[in-house]
Every structure is written in structure tokens, then in C-alpha cells.
Amino acid sequence: MRFAATICVLLVATGCGDPSTPTSPSTTPPSTAPAGATLSRLEVGPSSVLGGETTRATVTLSAPAPASGVAIALSASGTTATVPSSLTIPAGETSATFDIVTTRVATTTEVTITAQTGGVTRTASLRLRIDPASVRPSANYTIGFSGLRDNRAAVPTYTESGFTISPVSAEWVGITTYGNPLPSLQFFALGGTVTGEVRITADGSPFWLRSVDFYSSVTRIPYVIEGFLSGEPVFTQLEVLGNTFGAFVRVPSSRPDAPVDVLLIRLSNPMPPGVTGSNPMGIDNIVLNR
Amino acid sequence: MRSSLFSRAALPLLVAICTCGCDETPTTPSAPPVTLSQFSLTPATVDAGARSEGIVTLAARAATPIDVRLSSSDGVAVVPASIVVPVGATSATFTVTTRLVAADTNATISVLLGADKREAVLRVMAPIPRPPTLQALGIDPEVLRGGQNAQGTIRLSGPALAPMAVALRSSNSLATPPASVTVPTGAASATFTVTTRPVTLDTIFDITATLADQARSAQMRLTP
Numbered sequence: 001m002r003f004a005a006t007i008c009v010l011l012v013a014t015g016c017g018d019p020s021t022p023t024s025p026s027t028t029p030p031s032t033a034p035a036g037a038t039l040s041r042l043e044v045g046p047s048s049v050l051g052g053e054t055t056r057a058t059v060t061l062s063a064p065a066p067a068s069g070v071a072i073a074l075s076a077s078g079t080t081a082t083v084p085s086s087l088t089i090p091a092g093e094t095s096a097t098f099d100i101v102t103t104r105v106a107t108t109t110e111v112t113i114t115a116q117t118g119g120v121t122r123t124a125s126l127r128l129r130i131d132p133a134s135v136r137p138s139a140n141y142t143i144g145f146s147g148l149r150d151n152r153a154a155v156p157t158y159t160e161s162g163f164t165i166s167p168v169s170a171e172w173v174g175i176t177t178y179g180n181p182l183p184s185l186q187f188f189a190l191g192g193t194v195t196g197e198v199r200i201t202a203d204g205s206p207f208w209l210r211s212v213d214f215y216s217s218v219t220r221i222p223y224v225i226e227g228f229l230s231g232e233p234v235f236t237q238l239e240v241l242g243n244t245f246g247a248f249v250r251v252p253s254s255r256p257d258a259p260v261d262v263l264l265i266r267l268s269n270p271m272p273p274g275v276t277g278s279n280p281m282g283i284d285n286i287v288l289n290r
Numbered sequence: 291m292r293s294s295l296f297s298r299a300a301l302p303l304l305v306a307i308c309t310c311g312c313d314e315t316p317t318t319p320s321a322p323p324v325t326l327s328q329f330s331l332t333p334a335t336v337d338a339g340a341r342s343e344g345i346v347t348l349a350a351r352a353a354t355p356i357d358v359r360l361s362s363s364d365g366v367a368v369v370p371a372s373i374v375v376p377v378g379a380t381s382a383t384f385t386v387t388t389r390l391v392a393a394d395t396n397a398t399i400s401v402l403l404g405a406d407k408r409e410a411v412l413r414v415m416a417p418i419p420r421p422p423t424l425q426a427l428g429i430d431p432e433v434l435r436g437g438q439n440a441q442g443t444i445r446l447s448g449p450a451l452a453p454m455a456v457a458l459r460s461s462n463s464l465a466t467p468p469a470s471v472t473v474p475t476g477a478a479s480a481t482f483t484v485t486t487r488p489v490t491l492d493t494i495f496d497i498t499a500t501l502a503d504q505a506r507s508a509q510m511r512l513t514p
Contacts, residue, residue, distance in 0.1 A: 195395055226390070239392065268392055
């Protein structure tokens with residue numbers, strides 16, 4: 001019977017259905033816009049600003065406004081951006097601009113600006129970025145992975161002190177038999193170079209990296225640390241540490257003064273091909289401010 | 291019994307056609323499965339952060355949209371989950387984006403169409419200073435009378451970033467190079483002396499220079 005049902009669905013979808021079946025009602029209400037002058041575009045530029053800055057938007061008609069002008073209703077989602085409730089495009093004009101006033105934001109905020117007239121709605125996106133000058137650290141945290149209880153258990157995501165550490169590449173496991181102190185977060189390479197990456201966030205809030213401890217059993221430690229704030233790169237730190245022969249080494253941040261809301265730590269585990277066994281490489285003691 | 295089984299199996303299809311009421315032509319038997327012909331990456335070596343383009347070629351034109359699954363062995367190279375070869379086409383391209391890394395990394399990019407699989411290796415080069423490699427070893431003269439000295443020269447692929455010691459050895463104790471020669475910072479070559487002892491017969495042997503896992507050899511001949 002499953003085959004029969006499939007056939008019917010396909011045939012109905014291609015026009016075999018009962019022609020008397022009513023079609024679904026249109027979701028677009030009837031247009032009241034003057035003939036030949038519909039709302040064709042809404043553009044915000046710049047479309048990404050620091051919260052607290054003012055940006056501008058432009059509404060454009062498809063044809064010059066009639067003698068009475070065209071009134072356009074405006075709105076913004078949320079409470080962090082303010083637009084005039086309406087504007088009028090004067091007779092003979094095809095566009096008008098208006099200001100969008102924003103407020104400072106604690107997390108990156110996406111705002112939808114909406115313009116509506118004659119049953120036609122246009123939307124545009126505005127990103128409000130965190131102003132780094134407006135945030136200050138108030139507390140210190142050390143992520144020591146104390147919540148990892150099961151040795152060699154995969155860690156899909158880990159949360160401690162409000163920070164979330166999510167593996168991006170390679171399989172990261174909790175190691176309860178080694179750490180600085182125990183436990184630590186590690187991944188392994190059997191042969192060749194394997195990239196292991198973790199992503200650190202704090203629910204969108206800004207934070208500061210002070211230092212992180214790295215470990216490799218038998219190899220040098222090539223690493224990259226990248227910090228982002230509101231999707232914009234803030235800093236990149238790239239280095240190859242020498243072989244520590246199994247000891248943890250503390251790496252201070254090159255930008256402890258720079259707030260970020262996403263931190264990526266990428267380790268290259270360079271186990272030479274043909275070498276027997278696997279090389280563990282790990283992270284411990286991520287010192288952060290928030 | 292046979293008749294009963296036939297009726298039961300055919301019933302769903304008959305019901306389906308009758309219910310829909312269309313004069314649909316019965317479907318033809320499915321075409322043989324499309325297979326992969328080629329897969330390549332251009333370039334096959336990129337700087338970390340740069341892109342490479344993959345091209346997947348089918349063995350025949352696609353009669354229907356063909357979904358080809360993609361994967362990468364390493365997080366340093368990122369590929370879309372799949373691409374579609376459109377109807378009438380034999381190939382499709384996709385972009386491999388790479389991440390910034392601090393060590394050269396090989397990522398194996400795989401394309402999968404049914405059970406048909408092709409792989410290509412993308413080498414991602416880290417933006418780190420690279421020590422030069424051992425390019426050549428020369429001995430002058432290559433033929434000399436036993437007891438005379440020869441001059442050896444090693445040449446690197448570029449200036450040394452720091453003093454680089456190159457190990458030397460001879461395959462015959464009749465000729466002796468120093469145990470090593472050091473290329474100073476900023477230099478791309480260094481010379482050394484090979485001392486020899488008198489011989490009663492023509493003697494051919496090798497001088498070998500070794501730098502990490504790279505070795506270069508040059509032949510010498512001593513005459514009486």
C-alpha cells in the first residue's frame with residue numbers, strides 16, 4: 001500500500017488532483033498602492049553598526065509617487081533600534097531615506113527593519129555589534145574541565161562557569177588521568193597531521209582570553225588562536241611551540257585587552273607518519289575574564 | 291495459490307492508477323546507475339586560508355539531477371555536504387575552503403556517489419617560516435690522486451634562518467670529510483675539505499651529506 005500512496009501524491013502534485021479542490025488562499029493582501037508605484041526596495045546601509053550608532057535606510061518605489069505622495073509604515077524588531085513610525089515619499093519622487101537610531105548592546109543583535117505600504121512589505125536586516133569600548137571585564141574564570149568525569153569519553157560540548165567549549169574538528173575526549181591538574185581535554189593523531197579545534201563562547205557575551213595551557217606528548221605544538229567579536233576578526237595568534245615532552249606549557253594571549261564573543265583554538269597534532277602509536281595533544285586551564 | 295499471490299501484489303498499483311485517473315505511461319525500467327569518472331582539486335596545494343576548486347566528473351551525462359556527497363578528513367579543509375550535477379551535465383564544481391593552521395596538513399577530500407568513491411589530497415601549507423632544504427652536494431675535483439685534498443660544497447634551497455649543521459660521511463675510510471659542516475645564518479652554501487690517503491688501485495666511493503631527512507650524495511674517484 002505504501003507504493004500506491006506514493007504514486008497518488010506524485011500525481012496530485014503534478015496536476016492530477018481533483019480540479020474542484022480549492023486552492024489555498026493567497027497570503028498577500030490586496031494592494032492599495034497607486035498603480036505603477038509599489039514599494040520595490042528597502043535597503044539599510046551600513047547594515048552592520050556598533051550598537052549606539054545611527055545608520056540610514058532607503059525605501060524605493062517602482063515608479064514616481066503620485067500627487068498625494070506615498071505613505072510608508074516603518075517598524076523595527078526588538079527594542080535596540082528605533083525608526084520613525086512612517087514617512088511619506090513626496091510626489092514625483094521614487095525614494096526617501098530615514099535614520100535608524102540604535103542603542104548599545106550586550107550581545108550581537110540582529111534587527112529586522114520593515115517597510116509596508118499598499119499591502120507590500122519589504123524587510124532588511126541590521127546587525128548591531130558589541131562596542132568593545134563599552135564593555136569591561138569584572139571576574140576571572142579558569143576552565144579546568146573539572147566536570148569531565150569519564151576517562152576517554154567523547155566530549156561533544158562542555159560547559160563550565162558559563163562558558164561553552166564545543167569541538168569543531170577532531171574527536172576530543174576527557175582525560176581524567178592527565179592534566180594540569182587533572183583532568184584535561186585532548187585529541188589524538190595516529191599518523192600525519194590532524195587538526196583539532198574547539199570553539200569557546202559565553203552565550204554571546206563578550207569575554208577576554210588571558211592564557212591557555214597546551215600539551216603534546218611527543219611533538220611540537222603548532223597552534224592558532226582566533227578571536228572574533230560580533231562576527232568580526234579581532235586577533236589571530238599563530239605559533240609553533242617546541243616539544244615539551246609531555247609537559248603543559250602556558251600560552252599567554254597576545255590580546256588580553258581585546259573582548260571577543262567567539263574564540264577558536266586550533267591545534268595541529270603533527271604525529272609523523274609511520275610512527276607507532278598515537279600522539280595525545282590537549283588543552284587545560286583556559287583563563288578568561290568576563 | 292500462484293494466482294492469489296499475483297493478485298495481492300498487483301492490487302496496490304492498480305488501485306493507485308485507478309484512483310488518480312491519469313493516463314500515465316508506465317515508467318520505463320531504471321537506467322544503469324551513474325558512476326564517477328574523475329575527481330580532481332585545483333590547486334592541490336594551497337596556503338592555509340586559501341581556496342581550492344574541486345571538479346567531479348561523471349562517466350555519463352546526468353539524466354536526472356545527481357547528488358554527489360562530499361567529505362573532508364580534516365577540519366582544516368571544509369567542503370559542502372554535497373553538490374548536484376544538473377541534468378544534461380557531466381560535471382560539477384565546488385569550493386574547498388581552508389582554515390588557518392600552524393602546521394602543514396594533508397586533508398583527504400572524498401566524493402561519494404552510491405558505492406563509487408574517489409579521493410584527492412589537498413595539502414594546506416601553514417604560514418610559518420620554513421628552513422631551506424638540502425639542494426645539492428658537489429665535490430671538486432671528483433677524480434684525484436690519493437693523498438690529495440678535494441673541496442666539497444653543499445648548497446641549500448635558500449638562506450639559512452639559523453645556523454644549520456649538515457652531517458657528512460664517506461663510504462670509504464680512504465677519504466674523510468669532517469663530521470659536519472655548518473651553514474651560517476643568511477648563507478645558502480658552505481664548503482668543506484675531503485682529505486684522502488694514497489691508494490694502489492682506482493677506488494670509487496660516495497660522500498653523503500644529510501640534513502634532517504634529506505640526503506645528497508656525490509661520487510669520488512681516487513687514483514694511484
